[in-house]
Structure formats: structure tokens, C-alpha cells
Amino acid sequence: xxxxxxxxxxxxxxxxxxxxxxGFLKCMAWAGTGAFCLVQGGVMKSFSLSDxxxxxxxxxxxxxxxxxxxxxxxxxxxxxxxxxxxxxxxxSKINALSPAPEFMLHTGDISHLSKxxxxxxxxxxxxxxxxxxxxxxPGEHDVLxxxxxxxxxxxxxxxxxxxxxxxxVKGVHFLGLVNxxxxxxxxxxxxxxxxxxxxxxxxxxxxxxxxxxxFAHIPLWSVYPEWGWGTDDSSRALALxxxxxxxxxxxxxxxxxxxxxxxxxxxxxAASTAFPQPKPGEGPSPGPMKVPAEQLRSILGITNVNYxxxxxxxxxxxxxxx
Amino acid sequence: xxxxxxxxxxxxxxxxxxxxLAVSANTADPKPAGVEVKIDNFTFTPAExxxxxxxxxxxxxxxxxxxxxxxxDKSFKSKVMDTDEKxxxxxxxxxxxxxxxxxHPKMRGRLVVE
Numbered sequence: 001x002x003x004x005x006x007x008x009x010x011x012x013x014x015x016x017x018x019x020x021x022x023g024f025l026k027c028m029a030w031a032g033t034g035a036f037c038l039v040q041g042g043v044m045k046s047f048s049l050s051d052x053x054x055x056x057x058x059x060x061x062x063x064x065x066x067x068x069x070x071x072x073x074x075x076x077x078x079x080x081x082x083x084x085x086x087x088x089x090x091x092s093k094i095n096a097l098s099p100a101p102e103f104m105l106h107t108g109d110i111s112h113l114s115k116x117x118x119x120x121x122x123x124x125x126x127x128x129x130x131x132x133x134x135x136x137x138p139g140e141h142d143v144l145x146x147x148x149x150x151x152x153x154x155x156x157x158x159x160x161x162x163x164x165x166x167x168x169v170k171g172v173h174f175l176g177l178v179n180x181x182x183x184x185x186x187x188x189x190x191x192x193x194x195x196x197x198x199x200x201x202x203x204x205x206x207x208x209x210x211x212x213x214x215f216a217h218i219p220l221w222s223v224y225p226e227w228g229w230g231t232d233d234s235s236r237a238l239a240l241x242x243x244x245x246x247x248x249x250x251x252x253x254x255x256x257x258x259x260x261x262x263x264x265x266x267x268x269x270a271a272s273t274a275f276p277q278p279k280p281g282e283g284p285s286p287g288p289m290k291v292p293a294e295q296l297r298s299i300l301g302i303t304n305v306n307y308x309x310x311x312x313x314x315x316x317x318x319x320x321x322x
Numbered sequence: 323x324x325x326x327x328x329x330x331x332x333x334x335x336x337x338x339x340x341x342x343l344a345v346s347a348n349t350a351d352p353k354p355a356g357v358e359v360k361i362d363n364f365t366f367t368p369a370e371x372x373x374x375x376x377x378x379x380x381x382x383x384x385x386x387x388x389x390x391x392x393x394x395d396k397s398f399k400s401k402v403m404d405t406d407e408k409x410x411x412x413x414x415x416x417x418x419x420x421x422x423x424x425x426h427p428k429m430r431g432r433l434v435v436e
Contacts, residue, residue: 077386077405113388113404140425144388144402185394185422186430227364228428285363288386 063170063307066094066101066131067215069252070272072141073122074112079275079288080296083112084121089321090273090302091129097304102169103131107252107270108139108180108217110155114146119154138163139217139253140180147181164195166202172307173206175199177216179231189218189231196236203240211246211307211314219251221260221267224280229254238265248305248314254286257301257318268316271301297321358382359431361389361403361423366431373413373435380410389429393421 071087080086094101104126111118119142126134136155138148148162156163162178177199179189191199203212214220220237223229231237241247247265255277260267275288276299283289291299301320308315357377360367362384373379381391383403391400391409397419400409413419413435423429
């Protein structure tokens with residue numbers, strides 16, 4: 001394997017579980033320094049952001065949007081005593097993107113304790129971002145005590161059930177899913193029968209060639225179930241998307257960037273704008289990870305996603321706050 | 323097949339009897355009033371606690387992340403506890419309460435009231 005020199009071309013191994021460990025680690029290696037992973041026909045290439053010949057530099061996408069996650073407004077512990085400043089830094093980073101993203105996705109844990117002041121502060125800060133529209137999904141920290149009623153009133157008016165919905169932009173179909181309510185003892189994230197039935201109906205009339213973007217808080221792939229980093233019924237959701245040629249799954253929750261390609265599905269998690277968490281299994285728990293203050297912004301970040309019709313697959317670029 | 327089921331049921335009954343015996347043996351030990359369960363590193367310590375009826379059990383959150391405590395039979399449910407916040411439950415009737423954190427459901431514990 002190691003003797004097989006294909007330094008930048010990372011192939012998916014369909015004979016195993018779809019995870020190409022070498023490719024996975026390759027993408028992981030860029031985490032925090034800014035990465036670009038382009039997926040085409042099951043072959044993933046990764047480039048450093050410092051590589052000026054990388055194709056992303058010439059990719060003026062037909063659709064460009066940005067994902068932020070886990071702003072945890074209200075958190076004030078040593079891992080980051082100033083989550084306001086780091087969210088503002090994320091906004092500055094977004095405003096410097098070219099081409100300007102058309103909208104933002106926030107993949108949950110907007111707040112730390114579901115307090116109205118925390119929700120409000122995030123809204124206020126995001127008002128200074130260049131994209132006017134933000135599409136949210138809730139994290140478990142946004143649905144404390146009231147099963148997400150306050151969240152839905154503020155961020156997901158007119159949505160279904162616990163706050164799930166879909167929309168289309170430039171031929172791309174987006175599904176915002178909720179997997180943080182009605183969690184069962186001993187279990188992981190849950191989508192639930194009602195949401196899955198809605199989803200089945202929602203994608204029923206779409207063409208196989210329609211690019212699909214699914215966004216939800218907890219990863220829809222089994223990142224590390226021991227820490228609750230997965231969703232119990234995600235395979236049922238993915239089964240509904242099996243016929244589509246391009247599926248991109250964007251998650252948060254684990255406060256670090258990670259990517260996996262499984263057939264035509266690309267799974268990606270975004271960094272937090274608030275604080276990092278340890279790599280799976282490294283450390284006693286998935287609690288906030290304290291790093292030297294001068295390193296903090298190098299492991300917080302945003303994710304920029306580009307869709308070019310002719311390329312079929314979506315380009316995903318992670319960049320740190322500094 | 324029926325024989326197999328019968329054998330299995332018999333086994334289950336024997337196991338249950340053993341558990342009951344173990345629990346009754348524990349009731350002889352004196353327990354102090356007011357017991358604490360610490361929540362640290364996404365873990366309840368002790369994971370299993372035996373107390374006498376009427377004992378005040380207090381959970382205290384030592385993590386930088388909020389947690390709560392929900393018994394699976396809905397006998398008790400705490401508010402969300404931020405760092406250093408506490409929740410107290412006084413068990414007025416004997417029984418085994420399995421509980422979990424509703425925010426991080428991989429976190430589980432057991433309270434046995436004797």
C-alpha cells in the first residue's frame with residue numbers, strides 16, 4: 001500500500017466499508033491549516049490552500065455557500081473565554097471569501113444553554129456577515145428544557161416536526177435535518193420515523209442527477225459512537241438517497257474537521273467557531289479541549305462549499321480563523 | 323424449540339433470584355444520609371449507587387458542558403445543570419432507577435433504593 005505512490009490521488013476502497021483510511025488521514029492532515037477536497041467519480045484529491053495551482057483557485061462556482069457550526073454562544077470556560085470574538089472572526093473570514101457565498105448554513109449548537117440572550121447574540125453577530133440568509137438546524141444545546149420550541153420560533157419558522165425542511169438553490173436540493181431531540185438512553189442521535197417518512201416523500205420526485213446536500217448537527221456517519229458521535233437511524237436516511245449521483249452530508253457537533261467518502265456520498269464535519277474537542281478516543285471525554293491561547297484560532301474555522309454544474313461533485317474548503 | 327425456550331426461561335428465573343438475593347444482602351449495610359453522584363468527564367460516579375429509602379441523592383456537574391439527569395421511568399428529571407450546578411432527588415420508595423443524561427444519552431447510571 002505504502003509503496004503505491006499516488007501522493008495526491010486518494011481512492012475509495014469499495015471492498016471494505018467505503019472508508020479509505022489513507023485518504024481519510026490525508027484530508028485530516030490538512031485540518032486546521034485549510035484544506036480543499038474535491039471529489040469526482042469516487043476519487044478524492046486533496047490540496048493545501050497554499051498550493052496556488054490547486055483547482056479551487058480557478059473554480060468560480062455556480063453556487064457558493066458557507067457552513068459554520070457550534071458557535072456555543074454563552075460558553076465562557078477556559079477552552080475559549082470569548083466565543084463572541086471568535087464568531088466575529090468567523091464572520092470576517094466569511095466576508096473575505098471570493099466569490100461571496102450566497103447563504104450560510106449553521107449546523108447547530110448556536111447557543112450553549114438555549115438562553116434567549118445567547119440566541120439573540122448570534123443573530124446580531126451574523127447580521128454583519130455578507131450572506132443575508134442563514135439556514136439553521138438545531139444542536140442538542142439549542143433544545144434544552146423546551147424540546148426546541150424557542151429554537152423553532154426563532155430560527156425555523158414554517159418548518160416540519162422538530163424543525164426539518166428542504167429547499168432548492170440553482171438545482172441543488174438541500175435537506176436540513178434534526179437529530180438532537182427525543183434521544184433515548186444509551187443511544188446516539190435520532191432522526192425518527194416521522195422525519196424519515198417526510199424525507200422519503202420530499203425526495204420522491206427528484207431526478208437521480210439532482211445534487212443533494214444534507215445538513216444536520218450530529219454526524220450522519222459513525223464517527224465514534226462511544227462518545228455519541230453518530231446517528232442511530234442515519235442508514236435509513238442514506239438508503240433514501242442511494243439513487244442520487246452526488247450526495248454531500250455536512251455536520252458539526254464534533255468540533256473538528258473530518259471527511260469520509262463512501263461511494264457517491266461525501267461526509268464532512270465542520271470545525272466549531274467556539275472551542276475544539278479531542279480527536280475520537282483521544283482524551284477522557286469529548287469535553288472542550290484547552291489549547292494554548294495563541295493556537296486556538298488555528299483550530300476553529302469555517303467551511304466553504306462550491307458547486308459547479310459541470311463538475312457534478314461539490315468542492316469543500318475548510319479554513320481556520322487564522 | 324419449546325424445550326429450549328423452557329430451559330432459557332428457567333435460567334432467567336435463576337439469574338433473577340440471584341440478583342434479588344444480592345440486593346437483599348446489601349440492605350443490611352448502613353448508608354449515610356445525603357449521597358453525591360459526581361458528573362465528570364461525561365461519566366456518573368459512582369455509576370451504580372445503593373441507598374436506603376429517604377436518602378437525598380445529589381448530582382453535581384463538574385464538567386465544562388451542561389448535563390441533566392433523567393430516570394428512564396420518568397420518576398425524576400433534573401433541569402439542565404451547568405458547571406457546578408446540582409440536582410437533588412429523594413427516593414421515597416424502593417426500586418431500581420436507571421437514569422441517563424438526556425443531552426448525552428451514552429451517559430448512564432443506576433440508583434438502587436432499598
